Amino acid sequence: MNEFYVGYLPKAPTGISRRVRTVVIALMVIGVAGAITFASVQRTFAPVMFEYGKQRSFEGIIERKPFPTLLVKRPASADSGSSHYLLVAEGKHGADDEVSEFEGKSVRLKGTLIYRGNQTMIELVKGSISAAGSAEARPAAAKTVGMFELSGEIVDGKCYLGVMNPGSGKVHRDCAARCLSGGVPILFATSDFRGEPAVLQLTDSSQKPLPKTFLDHVGQPVRLTGTVVENGDTLIFEIEPSSITQLR
Numbered sequence: 001m002n003e004f005y006v007g008y009l010p011k012a013p014t015g016i017s018r019r020v021r022t023v024v025i026a027l028m029v030i031g032v033a034g035a036i037t038f039a040s041v042q043r044t045f046a047p048v049m050f051e052y053g054k055q056r057s058f059e060g061i062i063e064r065k066p067f068p069t070l071l072v073k074r075p076a077s078a079d080s081g082s083s084h085y086l087l088v089a090e091g092k093h094g095a096d097d098e099v100s101e102f103e104g105k106s107v108r109l110k111g112t113l114i115y116r117g118n119q120t121m122i123e124l125v126k127g128s129i130s131a132a133g134s135a136e137a138r139p140a141a142a143k144t145v146g147m148f149e150l151s152g153e154i155v156d157g158k159c160y161l162g163v164m165n166p167g168s169g170k171v172h173r174d175c176a177a178r179c180l181s182g183g184v185p186i187l188f189a190t191s192d193f194r195g196e197p198a199v200l201q202l203t204d205s206s207q208k209p210l211p212k213t214f215l216d217h218v219g220q221p222v223r224l225t226g227t228v229v230e231n232g233d234t235l236i237f238e239i240e241p242s243s244i245t246q247l248r
Contacts, residue, residue, distance in 0.1 A: 003015045003016050047116070047117075048114075048115070048116040048161060048162035048165050048167075049113070049114070049115050049116075049162050050112070050113075050114050050162040050163045051112050051113045051114075052112065053112075054112060054113075055110050055111065055112055055125060056110065056111065056112070056113060057108065057109070057110055058070060058072060058085070058108070058109055058110070058111065058122060059072070059106070059107070059108045059109075059132055060072040060073065060082075060085070060106070060107070061104065061105065061106055061107070061139070062099050062102040062103055062104065062105055062107055062129075063084075063103070063104075063139070064096065064099060064100070064103045065207055065208075066185075066201055066203040066207040066208065066209070066236060067086055067087075067094070067157075067185040067186075067201060067209075068086070068087040068088075068094065068095040068096055068098070068099045068185075069084045069085060069086055069087060069234075070084075070085040070087055070107075070109070070122060071083075071084060071085075071139060072084075072085055073138075081140065081232060081233070082138060082139070082140065082232060082233075083120065083232075083233055084120075084231070084232060084233055084234045085120045085121060085122050086119075086120070086121040086122070086157055086161075086185050087099060087111075087121070087122050087124055088114075088121060088122070088123050088124065088157070088158050088184055088185070089123070089124055089126065089183075090123060090124070090126060091182075092158075092175075092178050092179045092181075092182040092184065093182045093183055093184070094182060094183020094184050094185070095124050095183075096183055098124055098126070098129060099129065102129055102131070105131060106131070106132045106133060107129050107130060107131060107132050108129070108130050108131075108132045109122070109124060109125070109128050109129040109130070110124075110125040110128035111123050111124045111125055111128070112125075114158065114161050114162040114163055115161060115162055116160065116161040116162050116199070117199070118233065119161050119199050120161075121157060121158065121161050121162070121185075123158070123163075139231075139232070140231060140232035142229055142230065142231040142236075143229070143230050144227060144228075144229055144230075145227075145228040145229065145230050145235075146227070146228060147225070147226070147227055147228075148193070148225070148226065148227075148228050148237075149223060149224070149225045150188070150190045150192060150193060150223070150224055150225075150237070151190060151191075151192060151221065151222070151223045151224075151247065152188055152189050152190030152191065152192075152221075152222070152224075153168055153169070153188070153189050153190075153219065153220065153221060153222065154176075154186065154187075154188055154202060154214065154217055154218050154219075154222060154244075155167065155168050155176060155187050155188070155189050155218070155219075156175075156176040156179035156180045156184045156185075156186070156187070156218075157184055157185035157186070157187045157201075158179055158184045158185075159172065159175060159176060159179060159184075160176075160187060160189065160199075161187075161199075168189065168219065169219060170219055170220065172219055173218055173219030173220070176218045176219050177215050177218050177219075180215060180218060181212070181215065185201060186201070186202040186203070186209065186210060186214070187199050187200065187201060187202060188200045188201075188202040188224065188237050193228075193235075198235060199235075200228065200235040200236060200237040201234060201235065201236045201237065202224075202237050202239065203236060203237070203238055203239075204238065204239065204240065204241065205226070205227070205238045205239070205240055206238075207229075207236060207238060210239075210241055211241055213241060214241055214244060217244050217246060220246060220247075221246075221247040221248075222244055222245060222246055222247055223244075223245040223247055224237065224239050224243055224244055224245075225239065225240075225243040226238050226239030226240065226243060227239075
């Protein structure tokens with residue numbers, strides 16, 4: 001005679017209990033295995049940082065080209081060189097208006113750090129820039145590295161370096177376009193510069209911002225051809241906008 005379970009009984013028959021237990025255990029094993037498999041194929045987030053709400057003080061020399069930058073002397077314990085900290089304003093805006101009257105001058109300013117690897121940016125506190133004493137940081141002599149054809153992605157510096165994570169790819173394309181339209185530094189992220197990942201500042205052949213037509217290629221795989229210039233700890237990729245090739 002087949003087993004039959006009545007809901008108000010305190011215990012199910014042995015055969016039914018065994019089958020239900022087997023099914024539940026099997027579903028749990030499948031669920032755990034599926035979760036592990038799903039997690040293993042996900043991209044890990046890049047180690048980036050935006051020190052939101054934490055303001056620091058900085059001192060250095062303002063450079064405006066190709067993008068607003070604070071040239072900061074490195075600690076004596078490191079070396080005698082200087083570091084380039086890109087500057088942006090709050091929100092989706094560049095810092096060109098903030099720094100225009102201080103170009104080439106030694107200044108003090110306040111801001112929030114944004115960083116990714118060896119790339120550093122400061123989100124300026126509005127109106128915090130003031131003239132300082134004589135500068136200790138000294139610009140490095142720029143040198144041409146050579147011609148390169150590189151594949152990668154055009155990204156907005158602020159989100160990519162740490163404000164958003166991930167700050168790249170198709171899901172971030174609209175945000176990146178708005179940031180770049182507002183004057184945020186244009187960066188190019190590639191995995192094959194001399195066989196290593198690299199982030200380069202992207203300009204035209206005169207180290208001026210690219211025309212807005214480049215926005216059609218943001219957040220997508222592209223190939224660029226141009227000249228790489230090394231300026232201290234910064235790499236600048238000078239291209240002709242017509243050299244941007246969309247990859248599929």
